[in-house]
Amino acid sequence: MSKTIKLLGVVFIVLLIGAFSVPNNNVGESYKIGDIAEDFSLENIDGKMVSLSDYKKAKGFIITFTCNTCPYAVMYEDRIVELDKKYAPKGYPVIAIMPNNISKKPGDNLNAMKQRAESKGFTFPYLIDAKQEVYPKFGATKTPHVFVLNKTKSGFAVEYIGAIDDNYKDASAVNIKYVENAVDALIEGNEVIQKETRAIGCGIKA
């Protein structure tokens, strides 16, 4: 049922955009490449609230929608930790957000998230989108789903949307590291070449 409502919502939004096609109008629409991401305030596994604005020195972020219960997300956990270790010192830390409705996915509750983060040695915040208001703004549809943000004068702009790399099965067999390429380009002050990619993932449970 909720999926139907979501779908109706999407239809409504599409109609709305059609009716008021004002450039850079993000109201009710999910982010596209180049859009400025709104700040959020979400609870971390340590009980504290986390916002983008807390990171005074950040040049950008690797926002990663992930969860405990999706096997694809689980296969990428080590690689997400590696991303943070590599890019947080360069100004692009990972912020992980768990978007699922925990009444549908009890294995993704805050306590389970905390345990998972501890056992995998997460070096970054693992936030819960408890009201499920943040992931629709990003337009995240599945886990894992990554959004690379880059600091601009007007805020944090979305510069990459998609997968972490091109081989979920085997990190050592990866040909293209999409997120790394994107962040490397931003660090160099270049334009991201591959701005959007797609991968199979678990649909976010609304």
Add this chain to the structure above:
Amino acid sequence: MNKLSVILFLIVSNLLIFSCANKNNKVVESVQVKDDNLEIYDFKEISKFLNNKDDKVYVVNFWATWCAPCVKELPYFEKVQAEYKDKNVEVLLISLDFPHQFESKLKPFIKNKGLKSKVIVLDDVDSNSWIPKVDKDWSGSIPATIIYSNNSRKFYEKSFTYDELEEELKNFLN
């Protein structure tokens, strides 16, 4: 070779025994035999299943045993297969299960659920290249379904109830 003959003999004899004993068991057993030859394809090979050109209506569902909403809606696809197979409808279940779970999860699942629809496996890691070829709007989440015929095609990145699925299918049958 000798071992193979023994195994084949055992399977065949089992089949015969069960087919005599109980009709329902016969179906399950025959599915089990078929499962031993799980059809595994890369995207290039699988695209023919998405582009049949004949007079049938194809209902193609992307799923995996690890995907709870997929597993939940599988019975609806099975019901469509059962109720519409005589009306020129064919259901195809494309599994996105992980290779290391073909033996431990997928094969036992197909057997235990006694799936009647054809199950094939898509094993192709380069999803960024093939997801848009399935449908330009597919973000990559499952369940996802295509219903198509010779002159019509529709893609759904959503879960179905049986009524919703049947309603969509009926649009292709008129």
